[in-house]
Amino acid sequence: MRIDGQPTRTIAPLEDGRGVRIIDQTLLPHRLELRVLRSLEDAAEAISAMRVRGAPLIGATAAYGVALAMQEDASETHLEIACARLLATRPTAVNLPWALERMQRTLAPLAPTARREAAWQEAAAICEEDVALNAAIGRHGLTLIAALHRKQGQPVQVMTHCNAGWLATVDWGTALAPVYMAHDAGIPVHVWVSETRPRNQGAALTAWELARHGVPHAVIADNAAGHLMQRGDVDLVIVGADRVAANGDVANKIGTYLKALAARDNGVPFYVAVPGPSIDWRLDEGRAIPIEVRAPREVTHVTGVDAEDKLREVRLTPASSDALNPAFDVTPARLVTGLITERGVLVAQKAALRQAYPEAECP
Numbered sequence: 001m002r003i004d005g006q007p008t009r010t011i012a013p014l015e016d017g018r019g020v021r022i023i024d025q026t027l028l029p030h031r032l033e034l035r036v037l038r039s040l041e042d043a044a045e046a047i048s049a050m051r052v053r054g055a056p057l058i059g060a061t062a063a064y065g066v067a068l069a070m071q072e073d074a075s076e077t078h079l080e081i082a083c084a085r086l087l088a089t090r091p092t093a094v095n096l097p098w099a100l101e102r103m104q105r106t107l108a109p110l111a112p113t114a115r116r117e118a119a120w121q122e123a124a125a126i127c128e129e130d131v132a133l134n135a136a137i138g139r140h141g142l143t144l145i146a147a148l149h150r151k152q153g154q155p156v157q158v159m160t161h162c163n164a165g166w167l168a169t170v171d172w173g174t175a176l177a178p179v180y181m182a183h184d185a186g187i188p189v190h191v192w193v194s195e196t197r198p199r200n201q202g203a204a205l206t207a208w209e210l211a212r213h214g215v216p217h218a219v220i221a222d223n224a225a226g227h228l229m230q231r232g233d234v235d236l237v238i239v240g241a242d243r244v245a246a247n248g249d250v251a252n253k254i255g256t257y258l259k260a261l262a263a264r265d266n267g268v269p270f271y272v273a274v275p276g277p278s279i280d281w282r283l284d285e286g287r288a289i290p291i292e293v294r295a296p297r298e299v300t301h302v303t304g305v306d307a308e309d310k311l312r313e314v315r316l317t318p319a320s321s322d323a324l325n326p327a328f329d330v331t332p333a334r335l336v337t338g339l340i341t342e343r344g345v346l347v348a349q350k351a352a353l354r355q356a357y358p359e360a361e362c363p
């Protein structure tokens, strides 16, 4: 997407071919700072610390992490060490193991002297494919928004959760790709941006993206979502996914399940935007999806800027209070109106998924 008119991606190789540039998303929306990754450890830390986040971007960063590792040591042992290190960073997004397995399939058969260049090429290919997949999701999702606009003739009110925009991918985003395409096509859209406690990816990242692209939006407390749906202020919900099981169950940021329940109770269509690499064909249903539990401090504290625009962290809770911080939940397929994929809008059922992805290797 564009930042101040400049086409920008969330991740890109440096021209010297020995590093990777990312946007440090932990500083948005208050600071736009680029960060250079020059080692396997730099890439692993960037994923763990959520400087990069979002299932497709986690996969892309891990792929470049393997390329950085091959610069250090192109032995098969180090390839295995690198993949294990990166796999251990975050457990829920299936794009991470998907990307690492693809890098290993590509590199393991090669002579060590060929691995470095091949790794950079494969990581770049993963990124280019992600951009194309998300653009296709955007086109398919655009048909839904355009149909709603034709039917009602008013701005289409889209609610989203967390950040599944271009910051969560290499470019375009998944849940927000249809929104950007509708906006660029002149279809009036308005986005209800759910703040998404505790990491606030909605308030901090989605709001920043939409503002930079000029898309009308309003940030809401997560707890306001059901109220807006009851009042008829939401035409559809579109969220992202970190892992979709073979039966259509969806693991996504914590709070997604509650929005799906409210949407079902109010007759609001609930769509999940998901590219093929985010589908886990090895899991029959969502309850087997590993749910990341992050540090309690993410719940008990929050970071923002003070009146002098200085970044500060403040504690929200009594110092003696503990906190539990599950980072994802699973929305059962029965609550999903449709999966917006690069191959079309699919019913969230195993048969429909298998028909759309006949090449998928299911156990």
Ligand SMILES: CSC[C@H]1O[C@H](OP(=O)(O)O)[C@H](O)[C@@H]1O
Binding pocket: 053, 054, 055, 056, 161, 162, 163, 164, 165, 168, 169, 173, 174, 175, 201, 239, 240, 241, 242, 252, 253, 254, 327
């Ligand atoms: C397009 S994947 C976006 C997905 O990833 C986010 O999680 P996190 O920010 O913790 O990586 C969230 O679940 C989004 O829906």
